[in-house]
Amino acid sequence: xxxxxxxxxxxxxAFGVLSCELALKLCETNGAQIVCPVLxxxxxxxxxxxxxxxxxxxxxxxxTRCASKLANNLGLKxxxxxxxxxxxxxxxxxxxxxxxxxxxxxxxxxxxxxxLAARESxxxxxxxxxxxxxSPVDFLSVTHDKFIFKxxxxxxxxxxxxxxVRVIGSRARxxxxxFVQQNLTDITYFEPAQAGSQIEQFDEVGSLESGKSMTDxxxxxxxxxxxxxxxxxxxxxxxxxxPYGNGWIAEIELADFDSDKELLLDAQSYSRIVExxxxxxxx
Amino acid sequence: xxxxxTIIMPCSGIGKVHGLIAREATYAAADMANAETxxxxxxxxxxxxxxxxxxxxxxIAIDGCPKLCAxxxxxxxxxxxxxxxxxxxxxxxxxxxxxxxxxxxADDGWxxxxxxxxxxxxxxxxxxVK
Numbered sequence: 001x002x003x004x005x006x007x008x009x010x011x012x013x014a015f016g017v018l019s020c021e022l023a024l025k026l027c028e029t030n031g032a033q034i035v036c037p038v039l040x041x042x043x044x045x046x047x048x049x050x051x052x053x054x055x056x057x058x059x060x061x062x063x064t065r066c067a068s069k070l071a072n073n074l075g076l077k078x079x080x081x082x083x084x085x086x087x088x089x090x091x092x093x094x095x096x097x098x099x100x101x102x103x104x105x106x107x108x109x110x111x112x113x114x115x116l117a118a119r120e121s122x123x124x125x126x127x128x129x130x131x132x133x134x135s136p137v138d139f140l141s142v143t144h145d146k147f148i149f150k151x152x153x154x155x156x157x158x159x160x161x162x163x164x165v166r167v168i169g170s171r172a173r174x175x176x177x178x179f180v181q182q183n184l185t186d187i188t189y190f191e192p193a194q195a196g197s198q199i200e201q202f203d204e205v206g207s208l209e210s211g212k213s214m215t216d217x218x219x220x221x222x223x224x225x226x227x228x229x230x231x232x233x234x235x236x237x238x239x240x241x242x243p244y245g246n247g248w249i250a251e252i253e254l255a256d257f258d259s260d261k262e263l264l265l266d267a268q269s270y271s272r273i274v275e276x277x278x279x280x281x282x283x
Numbered sequence: 284x285x286x287x288x289t290i291i292m293p294c295s296g297i298g299k300v301h302g303l304i305a306r307e308a309t310y311a312a313a314d315m316a317n318a319e320t321x322x323x324x325x326x327x328x329x330x331x332x333x334x335x336x337x338x339x340x341x342x343i344a345i346d347g348c349p350k351l352c353a354x355x356x357x358x359x360x361x362x363x364x365x366x367x368x369x370x371x372x373x374x375x376x377x378x379x380x381x382x383x384x385x386x387x388x389a390d391d392g393w394x395x396x397x398x399x400x401x402x403x404x405x406x407x408x409x410x411x412v413k
Contacts, residue, residue, distance in 0.1 A: 009295045010322045011306065020297060024386045026372065027298060034298040037324040038352045069328040 003032040004038065004050055006076075007059040008067040016061030016087045017099050022109050023059055029113065032057070037070050044074050055079040055194065057116075079197040080119070080224075087112055119196065119224075133166055133173045135245030142179075142271050145279035150178045150268050151179065151274065152244050158270035159220040161202065162277075164244065165264065167257060172221050174205060175248040179274050181240045183281065184210040190232035190239070193250060197225050201260045205250045208239060217249050221260045227251040288340040289407060290362075291325075292389040294353040300372045300382050301347030304396055307388065308370070309345050311400035316407040318343075325351055326360050337362035343403055346370065366406060373399055 007023035010016015026032040033054065035047050057080045058067045071078050088095045093108050101109070136152035143149075156164045162180045165172050181187065189209040199205060206220040206228070228250050232238060239247035254260075265273065293309040296302020313320050319340075326333045337357060343366045344354035354367040374380060375396050382392030 008322070008324050009297050010324065011293065011295075011309065012320045012322055016322060023297060028386065036295050036297050036302070036352075037297040038327050038356060039350065041327045042350070042352060042355070064328075064330065065331070066322065066324040066328040070324065073328070103291060210375065 002054040003030065004035050004047075004054040005032045005057045005059060006037060006067050007072060007234065008037045008061045008065075010061040010066070012099070013062050014021050014095050014097055014099060014101075014105065015088070018084050018088075018095070018101060018105050018109060019059040019061040019067075019082075021101050021106070022082070022112055023114055025109055025113060026057075027220050037067055037090065040207070043069055051076060055196070057082065059084065061085065077194070077197075079194050080116075081198045082112060082116075084112070087115075104132070129272050131242055133168065133245075133248070135242060139152040140267050140271050142274045142278065144275065147182060147278065149182065149274050149278065150244075151271050152266055153267050156244070157220065157264040157266065158273075159197070159202070159218070159264055160273055161218045161220070162274075163218060163220045163249075163277075165220040165252075169256065171226070172217055172223070172252045172254055172257070173248045174217075174221065174252060176208065176215075176217055176239065176243055177270075177274075178243050179277065180208075180215065180273055181243045181247070183212075184208060184215060184240075185212050186210055187236045187239045190229075190236040192228035192230070192232070195228050197226060198255075199252070201263065205252075208236065219250070219252065220264055221252055221254055221257060223252040228254045285356050289316065289343065290321050290322055290337060291316075291318050291345065291403065292323055292357060293345040294347050294350075295323045296347035296352075298385050299347060299354055300385050300388070300392060301386060303347075303368045304373075304382060304392055304399070305345045305347040305353075307393075307396045308368075308399035308403075311396055312345075312403040315400055315404035318407065322406045323356060324330045326362075328354050334360050341365040344368065345403075366403065368399055368403065370395070370399070377397070388408065 005023045007019040009020045013238040060067050061084045138153045140153045141256045162177045165174045174185045187210045191207045193205045201222040202218045206217045291309050291313050293305035342357045342362045342364050345368045346353045347370045354364050380391040383389035
């Protein structure tokens, strides 16, 4: 997909100036299209078609994150984000106060461009290589009426939105629980999220549709989507057959799992939620 | 003369040479007149400090094109625009000028930048502008 870039275009801070330089260089070297932040705010319809047909990269200069705020206010789908001040910090480059980009500033711009290219390459590779995740073998069972809902007893955490996450290192795989797949009945369609997008905890990571209803899958963790389960496009029934294994939804490069974990549940706690929900569904 | 602080703000024009001229003219005028600048996107995103800052200042808006994003948004945020400059108007005195590109100004572009900046600085009583 084509890329459009929304820079903060900051004027009075060095990092803002570098956000402008990065946007212009992406435009020159990668054919990206620039979206003017203020014009976007004034006349969003002007960019509607472009944004619908492209991946959106938001570039913020400083932690005030004006460009991100604009995107958020307008409800835009952001596929990737860069915070220039953070990139400078992590790269160890000292950026001064000058509003004229010096060689160090331009070195940072080049580094960010290379990093973006590497991310794209990383995504296309990882979509083809499944992660090292195995299906669970031990389950807790919640029985309600004639239904039995399975919950992996170890190695998984759950959200109250009935999604699960399994973490290996800095990477996580997420999906929906047995409770969701049984309530949806036969799943007929899977809409994946955009690989490469940055998501917050409980942002959408895809949607599932059955003859009965449609549900958005809300990610239990924050980070960057590094792979989506492309097999579900042709075989959405995998979610019904193996929700904790082959029916996974996406893989995420974790951003802040320590914080995300505070809102997640272990198998025992989640089983109590399922008991309550199952009783509610029957009413 | 007003004792209020002067803030010079260009549109966020990016990707077009007129926007780049507005930006460069802002830097040049701010240097000449010892005035401040402020990010328009910061103002537009609703930043409270930015809004408070322009309410206590005389604002000079430099817009690249006739959409007047800078002038309009400063006024919408409660600011007082004492002078509104349109870069496109500056081209009237430079028929056939080749100002450069969205990323780099040519001699004609820099000439227009200096004219806009000098005009603003003179208006602010900085008569020593060369």
